[in-house]
Amino acid sequence: MIIVKIGGSVFSDKKGKPENFDVETVREIAREIANFYPREDFIVVHGGGSFGHPEAKKYGIRDGLPEDWESASLKRIGFTLTHQAMLRANAKFIEAFVAENLPAFSVSTSSVFITENGEVAYGDVEVIERLLELKFIPVLFGDVSIDLAKGIDILSGDQIITYLTKMLEPKKVIFLMDVDGIYDGKPGEGELVQNLSKEEIDALLDRLHCTAAGTDVTGGICNKLREAKKIAEHSEVWFVNGKVPGRLSGAIRGDGFGTRLRG
């Protein structure tokens, strides 16, 4: 089984119009997966892009649920609207995959996972496992979450993958990004790291000044690297450009262009 993460920046322009969706890129991703399915099983997890992030920021979902009833009421509405925005993104993925004859099936992240300070504290993977057995392609997404510490929070796609990797032991996790992989420096400026070992990640985090949280609501590249380190305990990890046709196929085959992190 292979887990494919489709980053928000791959299918959507965060600086563009609200809820913009690059259907051509997603159709190409689906076509590449279709070349390997059903020989290979897949789970797809996508990010928020211009769908979830604006709502999540507007309502300050990451700050949790306040004590005051009036403020909490507004926050609850924001929580539900953020989820609905993510369901709209997800519906576009399902449509694009079905158009390529793939039985992609929507699994609502917030119906399945409970977090504690943004990390998965509890998740029921029973439905996901059975979907795989029946040759469906479960499609999850970064979402709002019930949080044991803060009442409510955001659960990023990357963190879902860390949890799924622990529970389901995929043979490979592929992160699709809008750059060619992990750079030793700013994306597009520093040198592309084509091979990375778990042991080298801490030094790289230092060089990238990953001390605080990243710039986007789910933590960006620093968070991705930290999660990748945990994922690498259980699986091989690839970071490839999701906007360049063929790169995903290369990562699935194992001879592709991008960053390979050996488990």
Place this chain on the structure above:
Amino acid sequence: MIIVKIGGSVFSDKKGKPENFDVETVREIAREIANFYPREDFIVVHGGGSFGHPEAKKYGIRDGLPEDWESASLKRIGFTLTHQAMLRANAKFIEAFVAENLPAFSVSTSSVFITENGEVAYGDVEVIERLLELKFIPVLFGDVSIDLAKGIDILSGDQIITYLTKMLEPKKVIFLMDVDGIYDGKPGEGELVQNLSKEEIDALLDRLHCTAAGTDVTGGICNKLREAKKIAEHSEVWFVNGKVPGRLSGAIRGDGFGTRLRG
């Protein structure tokens, strides 16, 4: 806590255009709930109406997943399209409830429940319980399901309620219908049964010729009565007209017009 079931025929005309939605009726239902929330906690479960039923029938979801790869492939696509149609209905409910300032939160039935021949075999109510604690209104819906016996099946809203009632012990379950309650005979023809006891249900099922499954994909009134009998073990049950303003409020207060089944 009160569970409100909004039948497909209350918000949608099955004989009308595909995916028609009676937003005025749903807004009125939301307004009546808003008069009791947050003093009272609610779970809402809605049916399929003109959303889920046509797809479910077209693809024969209730027949399960066949052995043959080609037939199974088509069935998988139908399974995912049926769920997407239900999510579109659900999104309209969330929108109508939010418009009345209610923090209705979508929980995807198929992400949470696994069936065996159409009955809930397994369901994780952890997220639903925590949503209630945080004063959200979980909104579930009749949906497709992974099925232990048949591979795939349909899980009706009524059956979800039977399970939730066992697990969560609501003080009341209210079924909203497009008629005034349960009739001793054809709806609108026989006499309205205003008070019903558990012990009288079997005789009523006989008089209604409820030997085989009902006429719609989820079993109709016969199935509803059979589920109501199980629900009445744990909770008071009301059947009222969801299209007549005030009837839901009457059932919530306990002095309303319709059929009351004492637990």
